[in-house]
Amino acid sequence: MTDTAAPDVRTHCPYCALQCGMSLGGDDRGPGGPLRITPREDVRTNRGGLCQKGWTAAEMLTVPDRLTSPMMRATRDAPLRPCTWDQALDRITSEVTRLQGAYGPDAIAVFGGGGLTNEKAYQLGKFARVALRTSQIDYNGRFCMSSAAAATGRAFGMDRGLPGPITDLGRADAILLAGGNVAETMPPFMRHLTDAQEAGGALIVVDPRRTPTARQANLHLQPTPGTDLALANGLLYLAIEEGLLDEAYLAARTGGFEAVRTVVNGYWPDRVERVTGVPVPHMREAVRLLARGERSYILTGRGAEQHARGTDMVTAFINLALALGLPGRPGSGYGCLTGQGNGQGGREHGQKADQLPGYRRIDDPAARAHVAAVWGVHPDDLPGVGRSAYELLEALGTPEGPKAMLLFGSNPVVSAPRASAVEERLDALDFLAVADFVPSETARRADVVLPAAQWAEESGTMTNLEGRVQRRNRAVLPPEGVRTDLEILAVLADRLHAPGTWSDEPAEVFEELREASAGGLADYAGISYRRIDAEGGVFWPCPSEDHPGTPRPFLERFATPDGRARFTPVEHSGPAEDVDPEYPVYLTTGRVLAQYQSGAQTRRVGPLVEAAPEAFVEVHPDLAERLGIADGDGVRVASRRGTATVRARLTDAIRHDTVFIPFHWGGEARANLLTNPALDPMSRMPEFKVCAVRLEPVLPESAPDVPIDARIEEGASA
Ligand code: SF4
Numbered sequence: 001m002t003d004t005a006a007p008d009v010r011t012h013c014p015y016c017a018l019q020c021g022m023s024l025g026g027d028d029r030g031p032g033g034p035l036r037i038t039p040r041e042d043v044r045t046n047r048g049g050l051c052q053k054g055w056t057a058a059e060m061l062t063v064p065d066r067l068t069s070p071m072m073r074a075t076r077d078a079p080l081r082p083c084t085w086d087q088a089l090d091r092i093t094s095e096v097t098r099l100q101g102a103y104g105p106d107a108i109a110v111f112g113g114g115g116l117t118n119e120k121a122y123q124l125g126k127f128a129r130v131a132l133r134t135s136q137i138d139y140n141g142r143f144c145m146s147s148a149a150a151a152t153g154r155a156f157g158m159d160r161g162l163p164g165p166i167t168d169l170g171r172a173d174a175i176l177l178a179g180g181n182v183a184e185t186m187p188p189f190m191r192h193l194t195d196a197q198e199a200g201g202a203l204i205v206v207d208p209r210r211t212p213t214a215r216q217a218n219l220h221l222q223p224t225p226g227t228d229l230a231l232a233n234g235l236l237y238l239a240i241e242e243g244l245l246d247e248a249y250l251a252a253r254t255g256g257f258e259a260v261r262t263v264v265n266g267y268w269p270d271r272v273e274r275v276t277g278v279p280v281p282h283m284r285e286a287v288r289l290l291a292r293g294e295r296s297y298i299l300t301g302r303g304a305e306q307h308a309r310g311t312d313m314v315t316a317f318i319n320l321a322l323a324l325g326l327p328g329r330p331g332s333g334y335g336c337l338t339g340q341g342n343g344q345g346g347r348e349h350g351q352k353a354d355q356l357p358g359y360r361r362i363d364d365p366a367a368r369a370h371v372a373a374v375w376g377v378h379p380d381d382l383p384g385v386g387r388s389a390y391e392l393l394e395a396l397g398t399p400e401g402p403k404a405m406l407l408f409g410s411n412p413v414v415s416a417p418r419a420s421a422v423e424e425r426l427d428a429l430d431f432l433a434v435a436d437f438v439p440s441e442t443a444r445r446a447d448v449v450l451p452a453a454q455w456a457e458e459s460g461t462m463t464n465l466e467g468r469v470q471r472r473n474r475a476v477l478p479p480e481g482v483r484t485d486l487e488i489l490a491v492l493a494d495r496l497h498a499p500g501t502w503s504d505e506p507a508e509v510f511e512e513l514r515e516a517s518a519g520g521l522a523d524y525a526g527i528s529y530r531r532i533d534a535e536g537g538v539f540w541p542c543p544s545e546d547h548p549g550t551p552r553p554f555l556e557r558f559a560t561p562d563g564r565a566r567f568t569p570v571e572h573s574g575p576a577e578d579v580d581p582e583y584p585v586y587l588t589t590g591r592v593l594a595q596y597q598s599g600a601q602t603r604r605v606g607p608l609v610e611a612a613p614e615a616f617v618e619v620h621p622d623l624a625e626r627l628g629i630a631d632g633d634g635v636r637v638a639s640r641r642g643t644a645t646v647r648a649r650l651t652d653a654i655r656h657d658t659v660f661i662p663f664h665w666g667g668e669a670r671a672n673l674l675t676n677p678a679l680d681p682m683s684r685m686p687e688f689k690v691c692a693v694r695l696e697p698v699l700p701e702s703a704p705d706v707p708i709d710a711r712i713e714e715g716a717s718a
Pocket of ligand 1: 017018019046049051052185187
């Protein structure tokens, strides 16, 4: 199809949760045709800005190794070869039927992603529970915001990213950002922080690295990895000592503060300085800045959340925010910086092991009854709570675990902790099917690969980091041979004789999602495509068509039974794996400007590869000198779980006791070969952000040369 001179299509960037607005145009918007990207001024999150990833997003549509035909391997050792859709779907159906016949419904696992549209996330959760009747579904968002979600659920009764529109940040008197490097992960976000600074507000950044975000801060606190909780408790100690609490707010809007006061008595400044390495005057300045004005924010990113005690770490920052009277006041509050494109919506509508649509719990009888009625099944036929993401991956192919997995929109071979063990589990499966648009590291291990449509080729909704539901609009048709995830799920449900209806039209699926979410915490009942278009997005909860949506929840009351926010006392215990003589250096991981998540997309985009061609390890020059490492050397970094080989990048922006590796690359350069899968007891978040490693130089000629992913090796010429 050729849409000559068709009007530009208004949509959003395919990558992160800022969901920058962009228009897609071009003289030939047919499959494979050129697309012109124009940033949208009317979308206030990016206000006409895009980062390099957004500007180059159209290249993803035409990468040379784009999957355009299903592929299948005859046996585990055989190469993947192109096949027809019927052959691929027959194979999936027969494997599901065979394995469930032998082992029961939970023999099949489903793994989703935080980049899927709301419609796809919803349909995937329904497909698992109704078509497969399996409890074994989770998604990679578990590795992203789950600790903040658990902590905000505990404190406020509801988890919704930012506490208000992002433009509120620009009027703040102070913003404390713990564990987020937005200057690299979502650069247009920086405009809002800059607005606040230019109006006299203060930016305080908590990060073990002097990141580009930290360099812009008025105050940078640089704690030892894994000690953020001690720091937050120490800041609360100082707030109490200096009489900065909002006593009237505490009395009127919160409960449980006295137990927290008792615990933070143990976090006197000198002790906290010893634990965290942050000087007492810096802590004192931070808390005074936060308390000096009327409008302050405390925000957390993955640095404060991806820990085996991540829920408690976030809780410590929420306790501080509550003590200062911030949440539930206009222009103030606590917020989480969601990472993945639909990290917010993707965790609301049922692809999480313990969830049904609308942020309902799957073990709540009333929730089961409501959703079962929408799906046309009996509540007793819905499975119960399944395994969380890492536990699910860890169980694959074991005697008690699933024997097969269907995976959509995720690449756990690169993104999961202790990645080599994940590879082993995938290889132990009887059957693996992956739907993706490129041959990711995980797709290459599959028995069946289904070529899926991607962002500009499909429609749907995404919920951004503000909690605003927005439209993703199709600008081009998918290449011939490619199907959307909704089409794939609909045809599989039909072949599996699933009860109920299975539309492959996003608008119809969204209408069903509205009904299924009605009355839940994440209530989308009043949100329609028409309203989203007319109003520039709608904030949930929005229970009815005449409801205006909820940009700032909690202004009147929190979503707890008594309407009050809940304090929870939390204690510092350090990382799950501390340094010792054998592994004497902390490793922390994160992102760089020109790459995104597992890199399956951005490692295929030429300008992004030029900007960030390979993984590296940041090492302080003093540590490098002690270890005999020079800038650019190959370095072998080893933890108790594996070894990665990357090139050294010397910088005094990192602590002497800590090294940093970005996690976007595959093969031997994978940061997640090293990371610790110790799980948070509440959120089941792995401890990505700190583990113990040792470093040794390798000969320069042995240093890694990490190329763009090659095409699937054998038989992939489809
Ligand atoms: Fe895309 Fe995020 Fe960059 Fe915006 S900040 S252009 S949404 S990757």
